[in-house]
Amino acid sequence: MKKSAGFTIHDIAKLAGVSAMTVSRAINHPEKVSVAALARVREVVSRTGFVPNGMAGSLRSSRARLVAAAVPSLIGPVFQETIRALNQALDERGYQLMIGQSGYGDSREDALLDAIIRRRPDGIVLTGIMHSPEGRRLLLASGIPVVETWDLTPTPIDMLVGFSHERIGQSVCHFLYSRGYRYPVLLSANDERAHRRIDGFQGMARTLDQDAAPTYLVAAPTTLGSGRAGLSAILDKRPQTDAVFCSSDMLALGVLIEAQARGLTVPGQLAVVGLGDLELAASLQPALTTVRIDGTRMGRTAAQYIVDRAEGRSVSEPIVDIGFEIIERASA
Amino acid sequence: MKKSAGFTIHDIAKLAGVSAMTVSRAINHPEKVSVAALARVREVVSRTGFVPNGMAGSLRSSRARLVAAAVPSLIGPVFQETIRALNQALDERGYQLMIGQSGYGDSREDALLDAIIRRRPDGIVLTGIMHSPEGRRLLLASGIPVVETWDLTPTPIDMLVGFSHERIGQSVCHFLYSRGYRYPVLLSANDERAHRRIDGFQGMARTLDQDAAPTYLVAAPTTLGSGRAGLSAILDKRPQTDAVFCSSDMLALGVLIEAQARGLTVPGQLAVVGLGDLELAASLQPALTTVRIDGTRMGRTAAQYIVDRAEGRSVSEPIVDIGFEIIERASA
DNA sequence: CTGAAAGCGCTAACAA
């Protein structure tokens, strides 16, 4: 079929009348080459559309200028800010980000990890902490710098930039209580981090001498539709509900819409709190009170850590809790 | 620093008492190795956490089992369905998807392309058609199978799975007209594909002896907030407006919310049409009439094409228009 | 079923 697939630096070298090394230098360190040679090489490169084979280069120099990120299933709005910041920060430093989607499953995650490690990236960013012991072993054995994000653990694989889901639960519970709400409900995705928020919430409820809040679980990913359905189910079972803490802003939007469809005033008859502070949160009517996590900072920090380590600098504070913030708007 | 970074198949071979070739076979073609050897290799691999260096393998075999996708800036909800389907379909066939974000800029796109081509993926999926002549040249010269998506062009680089933006504009215009709306407005992102939809819309308006619809442009990415602001601006300037065609469902949601905040009934006083058919469209109140594009089909088809070509099969119908559909719900 | 030799395309290290 098409034979055109391959120029090598040797071909370019021949065409430009120089050696392969000079071509390599002209491409990677143009300042180390005479202007004449540089011009000739550039002309040939541009004429042929030559792009060097990065795999060969990385193999030789063991520097891929590649960072891999593993994100769960669809790149929902949740991780978007983090990924964008990560991508941008890496880009500024001359690294490329490669995103692998894992799905929520466990074995799929190990398979993705294997695929990632095979490519020998300069660093690996995990959204969420690594639970599978097999995954941990692979990562550790690979010697590749790893940053876990979006969570906290006393036993990180390597570096960590996250926040406490349990404390989010506690804070939201306290916030709702202090606003006078006494019948809150948790509408939540059924994943492990969400459960930790729930535990935090219930723990705080106990501290405040309140009953445990009922919990309604929905399948991930959370959607506007499941938010509406969730509120319906909640109100059927527990009409006195006066507040809902949703595990995502999308869910909260669904609750808002369902409340409006039922003629319920927000926050008068029902308070709503989201999680994520998506762009839409501030523009809703009423504006959504939600928990903000600084995804940009998480992404930038992760990038910084990886690049520092990849370039031989040591990271002084490799475990960071970036916290969170309850953004009080109109809905609660 | 850490020396652990590297086992090679030779190390594994030594530990297992076999040759490197046998290790390679045990990993890639286990059926071609005796059970005894296989067991020994597996034991060592598992004990050491060895993951082979895929760059070396790909370099030798020139098969990376990697497909790269270039998406504009943030992976907004728009391409999400396509990317997810692409990822899944590739995964099923043993390929990994690597996503590169380019930003909307032109030169950034060329830089991303260079980074992608360097890695010699088995295929490249472009969201949107390639305009930069430099980008085209690079792609062509690389000999890598390319699928352009999300658009149609008479001059694709290679393969194409898309739909006509102009026809979407025409169809929506006709749809609105046939429903009796006579003062439509276009609320649209300011990008080239959006402009083609606008042109289609205006062309159809002319055909129907209508005035051209006023156009309000907002910066990409389109947000709920810009939808609200957009409707405000529109109603200020043209109170008789009876329909808005939004260039995304998010924009449409913003319009819906602003309309509701102003006490306007939808579709009674104002009809709203979106684009994208996000999950939320169907769950809104009123449910959103929108243009559905089959992102899943686009992603799956792109994956199929790439893999077919990567594995030496020829693609019989390399240019496909997958069309679109106006989903009539309550908002228009 | 197993192994030895060769080389994918590039760049580190050295020499000129």
Next chain:
DNA sequence: TTGTTAGCGCTTTCAG
């Protein structure tokens, strides 16, 4: 400033 040599870790090819 430029070129030569060697080899990154794997797999193709061919021989046993």
